[in-house]
Structure formats: structure tokens, C-alpha cells
Amino acid sequence: MSQRLAPESGGAVALPVTAGGRLRSLLPARARPRPGLSGIMAVLLGLLLVVPIGAFLLVAVMPRLFDQGNALFTLGAFGAALSGPSLHALGDTALVGAGSAVVAVACALPLALLIHRTNLIGRRAWTVGIWALLLAPSYLVALGWERLFEPGGVLVRAGVNAVFIRHLLYGPAGVIGVDGIKGVPFAYLAIAAALPGLGSSFEHAARVHGAGRLQALRTVVPIIAPAIWTSFAIVFAESISDFGVAATLAYDAHFPVSTFALFNAVDNEPISFPLAAAIGCTLVALAGLALLAQRRALRGRSYQVLSGRTRPYTRHRFGRAGQLVAGAGVGGFFLVALGVPVFGAISASLIKNLGTQLYGFQLTLDNYRRVLTGSDLYTPMLYSLRLALIVGTIVMLLSVPVARLLTRRASGPVAGMLDYLLLGAVALPSIVMAAGYILVYNLPVMHSLGLALYGTTTLLTIAYVAGALPNNSRILIGPLAQLHETLLTSARTHGATGATAWRRVGLPVLSRFIVWVWLYCFAGTLLELPISELLYPPSQFPLSVAIERRLSTYDFAGGTAMEVVAVVGALVVTGVVLALYRVLAPRGWRNVGAATS
Amino acid sequence: MSATSGSKQTLLVYSAQGYDKNTVTAFQKATGIPTKLVDDSTGPLLARIQAEKANPQWGLLWVDGNEAFAALDQQGMLKKHLQVPALTSFGNKLVPADKSFVPSGVTLACAMVYDSHAVKSPPTSWQQLVSSSWNGKIGMNNPAVSGPTYPCVAGLMNYLGGVSQGETFLQKLKSNGLHVSQTNGDTLHLLQTGQIQIALVQTTAAIGAAKTTPGLKVAYLPKETLLPSVMGIDAKAPAAEQAEAQKFIDFVLSGAGQHQMQTGDPTGDSLYWPIAPGTSPLPGLPSLSSLSTQTVDPYAWGARESTINTWFSGHIAQ
Numbered sequence: 001m002s003q004r005l006a007p008e009s010g011g012a013v014a015l016p017v018t019a020g021g022r023l024r025s026l027l028p029a030r031a032r033p034r035p036g037l038s039g040i041m042a043v044l045l046g047l048l049l050v051v052p053i054g055a056f057l058l059v060a061v062m063p064r065l066f067d068q069g070n071a072l073f074t075l076g077a078f079g080a081a082l083s084g085p086s087l088h089a090l091g092d093t094a095l096v097g098a099g100s101a102v103v104a105v106a107c108a109l110p111l112a113l114l115i116h117r118t119n120l121i122g123r124r125a126w127t128v129g130i131w132a133l134l135l136a137p138s139y140l141v142a143l144g145w146e147r148l149f150e151p152g153g154v155l156v157r158a159g160v161n162a163v164f165i166r167h168l169l170y171g172p173a174g175v176i177g178v179d180g181i182k183g184v185p186f187a188y189l190a191i192a193a194a195l196p197g198l199g200s201s202f203e204h205a206a207r208v209h210g211a212g213r214l215q216a217l218r219t220v221v222p223i224i225a226p227a228i229w230t231s232f233a234i235v236f237a238e239s240i241s242d243f244g245v246a247a248t249l250a251y252d253a254h255f256p257v258s259t260f261a262l263f264n265a266v267d268n269e270p271i272s273f274p275l276a277a278a279i280g281c282t283l284v285a286l287a288g289l290a291l292l293a294q295r296r297a298l299r300g301r302s303y304q305v306l307s308g309r310t311r312p313y314t315r316h317r318f319g320r321a322g323q324l325v326a327g328a329g330v331g332g333f334f335l336v337a338l339g340v341p342v343f344g345a346i347s348a349s350l351i352k353n354l355g356t357q358l359y360g361f362q363l364t365l366d367n368y369r370r371v372l373t374g375s376d377l378y379t380p381m382l383y384s385l386r387l388a389l390i391v392g393t394i395v396m397l398l399s400v401p402v403a404r405l406l407t408r409r410a411s412g413p414v415a416g417m418l419d420y421l422l423l424g425a426v427a428l429p430s431i432v433m434a435a436g437y438i439l440v441y442n443l444p445v446m447h448s449l450g451l452a453l454y455g456t457t458t459l460l461t462i463a464y465v466a467g468a469l470p471n472n473s474r475i476l477i478g479p480l481a482q483l484h485e486t487l488l489t490s491a492r493t494h495g496a497t498g499a500t501a502w503r504r505v506g507l508p509v510l511s512r513f514i515v516w517v518w519l520y521c522f523a524g525t526l527l528e529l530p531i532s533e534l535l536y537p538p539s540q541f542p543l544s545v546a547i548e549r550r551l552s553t554y555d556f557a558g559g560t561a562m563e564v565v566a567v568v569g570a571l572v573v574t575g576v577v578l579a580l581y582r583v584l585a586p587r588g589w590r591n592v593g594a595a596t597s
Numbered sequence: 598m599s600a601t602s603g604s605k606q607t608l609l610v611y612s613a614q615g616y617d618k619n620t621v622t623a624f625q626k627a628t629g630i631p632t633k634l635v636d637d638s639t640g641p642l643l644a645r646i647q648a649e650k651a652n653p654q655w656g657l658l659w660v661d662g663n664e665a666f667a668a669l670d671q672q673g674m675l676k677k678h679l680q681v682p683a684l685t686s687f688g689n690k691l692v693p694a695d696k697s698f699v700p701s702g703v704t705l706a707c708a709m710v711y712d713s714h715a716v717k718s719p720p721t722s723w724q725q726l727v728s729s730s731w732n733g734k735i736g737m738n739n740p741a742v743s744g745p746t747y748p749c750v751a752g753l754m755n756y757l758g759g760v761s762q763g764e765t766f767l768q769k770l771k772s773n774g775l776h777v778s779q780t781n782g783d784t785l786h787l788l789q790t791g792q793i794q795i796a797l798v799q800t801t802a803a804i805g806a807a808k809t810t811p812g813l814k815v816a817y818l819p820k821e822t823l824l825p826s827v828m829g830i831d832a833k834a835p836a837a838e839q840a841e842a843q844k845f846i847d848f849v850l851s852g853a854g855q856h857q858m859q860t861g862d863p864t865g866d867s868l869y870w871p872i873a874p875g876t877s878p879l880p881g882l883p884s885l886s887s888l889s890t891q892t893v894d895p896y897a898w899g900a901r902e903s904t905i906n907t908w909f910s911g912h913i914a915q
Contacts, residue, residue, distance in 0.1 A: 066651055150790065151792045251779065254915060256915070264742075264910065266644050266648075267644045267742075268640045268644075268739075270902070270903030270906060273648065442649050442651065444652050447652065455609075455654055538609055549636070
């Protein structure tokens with residue numbers, strides 16, 4: 001247990017408090033965000049996000065500008081996007097977004113509380129499980145479910161004809177369920193990041209005043225409302241922009257969603273970038289609704305709880321029965337969330353020809369031998385590994401100032417615009433962003449300016465960064481929102497410069513979350529598919545493209561074996577980084593907000 | 598990308614062929630011309646070309662289906678009057694009048710591959726496919742997703758007498774439980790897991806699956822549509838790159854190039870019927886003349902591709 005951030009006894013703080021205009025007036029002027037930061041971030045985000053996304057907006061209404069049609073100005077694409085099959089898909093998408101957000105938060109909140117606030121056995125293993133779920137590509141998760149329940153699938157072979165579950169799976173409930181499960185890590189990370197700021201004092205205060213355990217929980221949970229609402233917003237945006245489930249389970253279930261309609265518009269005949277752009281706009285608008293809901297829920301209240309007076313919290317100690325029930329609950333979740341896709345992947349990679357009716361269940365390691373002895377895996381893996389390291393580091397460095405801008409009240413309209421921009425970017429399918437990059441960075445004027453980046457690893461890297469920055473910045477909002485301004489102010493009052501105050505105070509508080517951001521970004525880049533598909537340089541295949549190639553040539557077993565190796569590789573890197581953090585980071589950094597056992 | 602490497606222009610090849618990687622490597626070694634490859638499915642490659650329309654990057658496109666090339670030609674995106682290497686008389690018939698694209702081999706658009714354990718007597722006519730005995734047992738790809746499937750649909754419509762007759766037939770097929778997947782891999786997976794008993798896919802996929810999966814057999818329906826693999830050169834590419842692309846075409850149709858095509862993907866795209874003189878098809882391929890085939894006009898059916906694919910996606914694939 002560390003008392004470094006709790007130098008004196010801290011009394012319970014009445015929360016939520018009124019938004020602090022008075023507090024802000026007491027802060028020294030130099031503690032407020034400098035215009036320079038806003039300016040730099042605005043330019044950076046402009047180049048990364050606004051320009052390519054703006055190009056796409058223009059394609060929707062002015063296709064002639066990019067040689068994608070004859071009309072100088074038209075709203076025809078929006079007419080098509082808001083009628084017929086596209087409108088139907090939009091309705092389905094909204095349903096999936098809302099449903100999966102509810103599923104994800106309903107699972108993530110108890111998971112985070114159990115893992116971070118109790119002495120539940122196997123907490124580290126469950127955390128690894130969360131990371132494994134985060135790393136698993138959504139299409140792999142969906143295919144795992146399909147392999148199990150599809151007609152002629154594993155259960156049918158085993159004599160279990162689960163018609164009812166199959167009927168549920170191949171419909172809205174199945175799509176929402178799988179997207180919701182994939183959304184759990186996003187919600188979990190946002191909520192878990194906020195929990196350390198929630199010292200036990202609040203819970204104790206409620207208990208002292210006669211509240212039972214459940215009543216105390218009801219008192220405490222609203223304190224992490226920013227994280228919960230952020231979770232809703234992130235999962236909603238992630239789900240409506242997800243392509244993996246849309247292209248597999250949703251397609252097979254004849255449940256069309258917008259991302260697949262958008263993909264059809266840019267990837268199939270007839271190709272229509274204006275329609276894709278218009279569909280992209282409707283997705284951004286949906287995400288805007290989520291942001292509005294988040295804003296309305298948090299309006300006029302402050303949730304700053306992490307200050308110099310914050311005390312470490314105490315883990316709730318379960319008895320044997322409690323351990324059994326809680327363990328069964330958490331284990332059951334991971335059995336469903338990870339057991340199914342892992343079973344799908346392992347069976348696909350170990351069984352000859354995926355255990356088809358014609359081959360039966362013949363176990364073999366040939367698929368692994370093939371992919372590990374050929375160059376089809378190594379070369380793309382090293383290429384993606386290099387890019388993932390670079391992108392993870394860049395995003396880690398950029399996401400802190402961006403998140404800082406979002407959480408600083410003094411940022412005002414800049415933060416508001418930034419918030420909308422980032423949430424919109426999360427909702428915008430990556431494939432649209434990639435197509436926007438092609439449009440912009442392949443313009444003749446770019447070649448004239450010497451910015452002919454299209455078809456280069458540089459542009460692929462920039463696109464990865466642009467795709468990852470919004471999500472990662474939003475993940476940091478929770479912990480940053482709880483970093484009380486007085487912590488930095490105190491440091492500066494004692495003579496520290498702004499940079500020193502951040503290094504000595506901000507960095508220790510945020511270091512754990514920054515490491516998470518790096519890991520999440522690293523893993524996401526390693527297996528990223530839509531951007532890679534459109535922007536990979538000639539003759540240089542990213543890992544996901546190499547895997548997709550393998551799968552598209554009917555070598556499901558070999559492709560799945562490559563996936564398994566890649567995911568295992570990412571987990572190894574995750575383990576190494578976390579171990580290094582544990583060894584190298586000062587103990588106090590690791591114990592910020594830590595529990596007493 | 599047309600970056601220079603030393604004194605030579607880099608040739609950028611966009612290809613959806615299973616044997617493109619080794620062919621590009623062999624071409625580079627034989628000619629010393631720096632060549633880069635973008636390997637993808639036909640749909641994404643055509644999308645990429647559309648996205649790059651304002652400033653095309655590709656030098657040579659090599660995919661299956663002359664309808665797509667006819668459409669590009671009609672948009673003025675292909676270099677005309679290419680030098681056509683020596684071809685068989687059959688191959689020469691596939692070259693358009695303006696010589697804007699050159700075939701490199703021939704496949705069939707939609708052969709039947711079936712599970713012989715479940716199917717003892719496969720259908721022998723298109724009309725039999727809509728009979729109740731095949732209810733829910735047939736699968737095919739969506740032509741809007743799978744490049745080679747559009748020629749299959751176009752050929753079917755051509756065979757049945759026109760677009761409306763073809764649409765009526767496809768509606769009946771759908772009512773009879775047709776399974777529509779995205780690509781050959783998906784459709785073959787349905788076949789291999791017993792969800793369907795007959796898959797209508799390109800011959801390269803059908804024969805390849807039968808070679809690698811015991812129990813699968815291939816059968817042919819009347820008037821199978823010929824599906825050539827085709828090469829075309831970007832009309833806006835620099836002259837030096839266009840010249841290199843022409844050399845690539847010459848190489849592909851040479852003995853060395855045909856060897857690469859036939860060895861690069863032996864259970865997939867290498868299973869084509871050659872049109873280069875002196876090259877025999879791989880073992881396992883039936884004689885093309887023994888099959889009932891048809892050729893559709895790529896310009897007439899290429900112009901209808903967008904409309905038909907949109908209809909198929911909205912009415913059959915949903």
C-alpha cells in the first residue's frame with residue numbers, strides 16, 4: 001500500500017459538486033491550457049482527420065471535385081443513403097449500437113468492480129482475458145460462434161441440434177450479443193481506469209450512514225458516471241462502425257447494417273464513393289446522438305475525485321460462497337466471450353480441413369508447420385510488428401494532450417468541437433477514412449507539392465495513427481477527468497514548471513493508463529484490416545492482409561493458424577510490456593489508487 | 598505507383614490472380630524491369646482504380662472477366678491498340694476490336710461442384726436447379742462481391758433470353774432456397790460443411806476443391822459461360838510504364854510466363870485453359886471443346902453490370 005498520494009487523512013468529499021467556475025477563477029492563469037497546445041492539436045487533428053473526412057463529405061455532395069461523378073453539387077447520395085435498403089441498414093445499425101452498448105456496460109461494470117474492488121481469486125488471469133478479448137478481431141469472434149452453431153457445425157456433429165440458439169444467433173440478438181461482447185473490453189478499460197480514483201471513503205461514508213452493501217454500491221456507482229457514459233459512447237460508436245461482425249454474422253443472418261452497405265458501395269460493383277460518403281455521414285450523425293446523450297447526462301456536474309487527499313481503497317473481501325458465486329459469474333462470462341471464439345480458432349487451425357464432413361475430425365499440426373516454415377507469415381508479421389510499435393508510441397504521445405484538451409473546462413468550445421470530432425472519427429468506419437486518404441493524398445496537387453504519399457508505408461502509418469487516436473484519447477478521458485487540477489497547481493505553487501509538474505505529478509497518476517493505451521494501440525494496429533486493405537504499399541503485406549489472403553484462398557486452417565500465432569504474439573508482447581512496467585516503474589506509480597488488501 | 602528505380606520506371610501491377618506473385622517475380626528477373634504488385638480480389642481492385650481515378654497509380658490490371666475491362670474501356674481508362682502476342686485462334690476471338698485488353702487464359706464462370714456422397718445424379722440443366730428436389734441445397738456467390746460471378750449471371754441471362762428472363766429464373770432459384778455468399782471460399786465452406794450440396798463457382802475454384810477434397814466432384818451445365826483472365830494497360834500511365842506493361846503482357850503469354858501461370862496456384866487459378874500456342878492445360882481439366890460453352894458480348898453485358906449487380910444485391914442476396 002502506498003500513501004504517496006494520500007499524505008493526510010482525507011474526509012469524504014460530497015459528490016457530485018457543482019461545476020467549478022469559482023474554482024477555476026482561483027487557479028493561477030498559467031495553469032490554464034495554453035493556446036499553443038490547442039493550436040498544435042487543432043492542426044494535427046486537422047491533417048489527420050478533418051482533411052480526409054472532409055474530403056469524403058465533399059464527395060457526397062460534390063462528386064465531380066474528385067472525378068467521382070458528373071454533378072457539381074448534388075444531394076442524391078444522401079437521398080439514396082436515407083431510403084430503401086440503406087435506411088433499413090441504418091435502423092439496424094442504431095439498434096445494434098444501442099443494444100451492444102447496454103450489453104457491454106452491463107457486463108463490464110460488474111467485471112471491473114469484481115476485479116478491481118474485491119479479492120476475487122484469479123484477478124490477473126481475468127485481466128489477461130479482457131486483453132485477449134480486446135485483441136481478438138471481431139470477425140474471428142463472430143466466426144467462432146458460427147462454427148459452433150451453424151448448420152452442419154460442431155454442435156450438430158456432436159448430436160446437439162441447438163435450433164433455438166441458432167435462430168437467436170442468426171438474427172439481431174446474435175449480432176447485438178457478439179458486438180456487445182466485443183465491446184466489453186472498451187467499457188471495462190474506461191470503467192477500470194476510473195475506479196482507482198474512487199477511494200473507499202465514499203463507500204464507508206454511505207455505510208456509516210446506514211446503507212447496506214447494495215445501497216452503498218448505488219451511492220458509489222454514480223460517482224464513476226463519466227466512465228460509464230464514456231463506455232456507452234465508445235461501445236456504441238465502435239459497434240456501429242464495426243465491420244468484422246457486419247461482414248460475417250450479420251451478412252449470413254441477412255441482417256444488413258450500415259458498415260456493410262458502405263463497404264458494398266466502395267468495394268463492389270457498382271462502385272459509389274458518394275453513396276459511401278453519405279452513409280458515413282449518417283454513421284457520424286448516429287455517433288453525434290450518443291455524444292449528445294453523454295453530454296446531457298453529465299451536464300453541469302463535476303466528477304473530479306482524485307486529488308491530493310484521495311486515499312487508497314480497500315478491496316471487499318469475499319467469503320468462500322462469495323468467491324464461488326463471483327468466480328462462477330466471471331468465469332461464465334469468459335467462457336462465453338472467449339471460449340467460443342477460441343474453440344473456433346483452435347479447431348479451425350488444428351483440424352484437417354476444418355473438420356468438414358468429408359474429412360471428419362482429424363487433428364493435425366500441419367497447418368502450424370506450414371505457416372511457421374513459410375515466409376507468408378514472417379514477412380508480414382515483422383512488417384506489422386514494426387508499424388504497430390511505431391503507431392503505438394506515436395498515439396501514446398498524442399493521446400495525452402488530446403485527452404487533456406477534452407477534459408479541461410477552460411478549453412470551452414475547442415474541447416467541444418474536439419470531442420465531437422473524435423467521437424465522430426470513432427464512428428466513422430476505418431475503410432472510409434482510408435478511402436478519404438486515397439482521395440486526398442493521391443490528388444495531382446499533392447504530387448505537385450511533393451506530398452505523393454499514396455502507396456507508401458508513411459501514409460499507412462499516418463492512417464493507422466488517425467484511426468487509433470480518437471479511441472485512445474477517449475479512453476484517457478476517464479482518468480484525466482479525475483485528476484484534480486489542484487494536484488498540478490500544488491506542484492507549480494512549489495516552483496515546478498508546467499512540464500515538471502506533469503512529469504512529477506501527472507505522469508505517475510496516468511502512467512498505468514498510458515501503458516494500456518500503448519498496448520491497445522499496438523494490438524489494434526497489429527491486426528488492423530480495413531485501412532491495411534486499402535492503403536498497403538505495393539508488395540508489402542500487413543499481417544491482416546496476409547491472413548485475409550490465406551482465408552480467401554479457401555485455406556481456412558492455414559489462415560486461422562496465422563491468426564492464432566499473431567494473437568499469441570500480441571499477448572506475449574502485452575505480457576512483456578506489463579512485466580517491464582512492473583519492474584521499471586517506481587512503486588508509487590503502480591500503486592496510485594491501489595487497493596489495500 | 599510509378600516511382601523510378603535507377604533509370605527504369607517501376608511498373609505497378611494490380612492483379613487478382615493466384616499466380617501473380619511468382620509471375621511478377623519471374624518477369625522482373627527476366628527483364629530487369631522493377632515491378633511492384635498489388636494483389637487483391639477483383640472488386641477491391643476495381644474500387645481502388647475508381648478511387649484513384651483523378652490520379653491513377655496502376656500500370657497494368659490483370660483480373661478475370663472481360664466485362665470489367667469493357668466498362669473501363671468505355672470510360673476511356675484503357676490504352677487502346679495494344680500489341681497482341683501470338684494466340685490460338687480461339688484466343689484471338691476474345692480480343693476486342695480496339696485491342697484495349699488482352700486475354701491470358703480461359704476459365705468457365707459457373708461450374709457445379711457437388712458432394713458426391715449426397716448427390717448421386719447432379720442436375721443436367723439449369724431448369725432442374727429450381728425443382729423442389731434441390732430446395733435449399735444450392736449456393737452461389739454475390740456478383741457484386743465476387744468478380745467472376747457477374748459473368749456467370751450475365752451468361753445465365755444471355756442463355757435464358759435476356760435480363761428479365763434471367764431475373765425471373767433467379768427469383769425462382771431464391772424461392773427454392775438459394776444460399777448466396779460473398780466469395781468462392783464462403784460458398785465452398787457451405788458445401789464442405791454440408792449446408793448445401795451443390796456450389797455454382799468458377800471452374801478454377803470448383804476443380805481445385807475437387808482436387809483437394811475427396812468426395813467433391815465437378816459437373817457442367819449447358820452453355821457454360823467462358824470467363825477469360827484479362828490484362829489491360831492504364832491509358833494515363835507514363836509512356837515508359839505503358840511500354841513495360843506491354844512487355845509484361847508479352848512475357849505472360851510466352852512459354853516462361855505460361856509456366857509461371859501453371860505453377861503458381863496449382864489447386865486454384867492455375868487450372869485454366871491456355872490460349873498461348875503450344876501450352877497444354879494442366880492434368881485434370883477436361884477438354885474445353887468437349888463442353889457446351891458460350892461467349893457473351895463483354896461490351897453489352899459490361900454496360901449492364903452495375904444495374905444487374907444492384908438488382909441482385911437487393912433482390913436475391915438479401
